[in-house]
Amino acid sequence: RRYSTPRGDAAVDTMRYSTPEIERVAVRAFELARLRRHRLCSVDKANMLETSRLWRTVVTRVAERYPDVACSHMLVDAFAMDLLRRPQTYDVVVTENLFGDIVTDEASMLAGSLGMLPSASLGGGTLGLYEPIHGSAPDIAGKGIANPIGAILSAALLLRWSLNREDAAQAIEQAVSRVLAGGLRTADIAPDGQPAVGTTAMADAVIAALV
Numbered sequence: 001r002r003y004s005t006p007r008g009d010a011a012v013d014t015m016r017y018s019t020p021e022i023e024r025v026a027v028r029a030f031e032l033a034r035l036r037r038h039r040l041c042s043v044d045k046a047n048m049l050e051t052s053r054l055w056r057t058v059v060t061r062v063a064e065r066y067p068d069v070a071c072s073h074m075l076v077d078a079f080a081m082d083l084l085r086r087p088q089t090y091d092v093v094v095t096e097n098l099f100g101d102i103v104t105d106e107a108s109m110l111a112g113s114l115g116m117l118p119s120a121s122l123g124g125g126t127l128g129l130y131e132p133i134h135g136s137a138p139d140i141a142g143k144g145i146a147n148p149i150g151a152i153l154s155a156a157l158l159l160r161w162s163l164n165r166e167d168a169a170q171a172i173e174q175a176v177s178r179v180l181a182g183g184l185r186t187a188d189i190a191p192d193g194q195p196a197v198g199t200t201a202m203a204d205a206v207i208a209a210l211v
Contacts, residue, residue, distance in 0.1 A: 015049070016051070017051045017096065026063075029092055030062060030066040030071075033066070033092040034066065034069060039091045040063075040069050040093075041071075041073070041091075042056065042071065042095065043074050044073065044075065045076050045099070046075065059094065060073075076095070076103070083103065083107060084110075112188070113189050114133055114134035114150070115132065115148075115149060115186065115188050116150055117134075117150050118130065118132055118151075118152075118154035118157050120154070120157045126161070126163075128158065128162050130157050132153075134150060144199050145186065145199060146199045147186040148186075149176055153172070153176060155172065156173050159172070172206075174209075175206050175207075175210040179202070179209050182205075184197055184201075184202060185197065186199070186202050
């Protein structure tokens with residue numbers, strides 16, 4: 001809320017999290033960690049924010065139901081630094097929306113480009129919204145130079161989480177890996193002075209590697 005005072009404009013933002021909401025997110029994160037490296041890091045700002053203190057309490061309680069998953073907690077500022085220093089340390093990271101928005105963009109640079117990364121907004125059951133993490137990029141709309149890999153990998157997440165087709169999801173991910181290993185690059189991930197292909201050529205290459 002923004003309002004005026006005798007000393008100038010002021011603004012107030014309210015952040016609210018409930019125990020059931022945090023628990024739902026935490027359970028999803030622990031279930032994902034079980035399918036991966038059995039390692040989860042919860043990121044918060046518990047030294048400053050009451051919502052983060054509740055977040056840490058709830059995640060700690062949920063962790064007791066997953067003794068096979070190693071759970072750690074980090075403050076978001078320390079995590080942002082350590083993610084760049086030791087990215088291999090982390091696998092599944094669970095955090096609230098504001099911190100997640102920031103650290104996902106930071107993490108995208110480890111992959112080389114926002115265009116490389118998929119995302120899934122998961123609801124209850126099998127419902128989900130799948131999309132690359134980048135925005136609409138109107139500045140390059142219609143130019144045929146966008147990196148399609150984030151969108152392609154988002155389709156793989158849809159197959160995995162909403163349709164229970166792990167086989168198809170892995171096939172797409174492996175096709176993308178084969179194309180990248182072969183050296184094909186769009187402009188956003190091509191080294192300086194190296195040739196780059198457009199959106200259609202990259203997508204066609206992934207399809208060819210898939211079939």
